[in-house]
Amino acid sequence: MLSTAQAGAAASELHAPFLTSLVATVRDEVASCSERAYTDLPAGDAVSLLGLQGGMAELRSIAEERVWQIVGDKVVFNDGNAIDGSGLAAIPSLQMIHNCFIYAKELERIV
Secondary structure (H helix, E strand, O other): OOOHHHHHOOOOOOOHHHHHHHHHHHHHHHHHHHHHHOOEEEHHHHHHHHOOOOHHHHHHHHHHHHOOEEEOOEEEOOOOOOEOOOOOEOOOHHHHHHHHHHHHHHHHHHO
16 A cells, blocks of 8 residues: 555645545545454554554554554444444345335336
């Protein structure tokens, strides 16, 4: 991932603010995807995945903003999803079935 320092070394000084903003946006999206995909992640992998040049200090800052916990050498994500005993996010299957029935009834009524 492009670091903030590399964004400052853009081809033109006009590109630097854009690249800095782009780096922040991509990092935010990677962080959002990571907290949905994993229950926890080794801290070194999180630093690498997010392209953090500041290492653990920068990771702690991001963890504080996103309400993650750093436990030992792991980042534990708190995304608010219900987690069952297997570590997988619970799928609200009854709600999905209910919504499908409502959609089917509405389509039948329309047709």
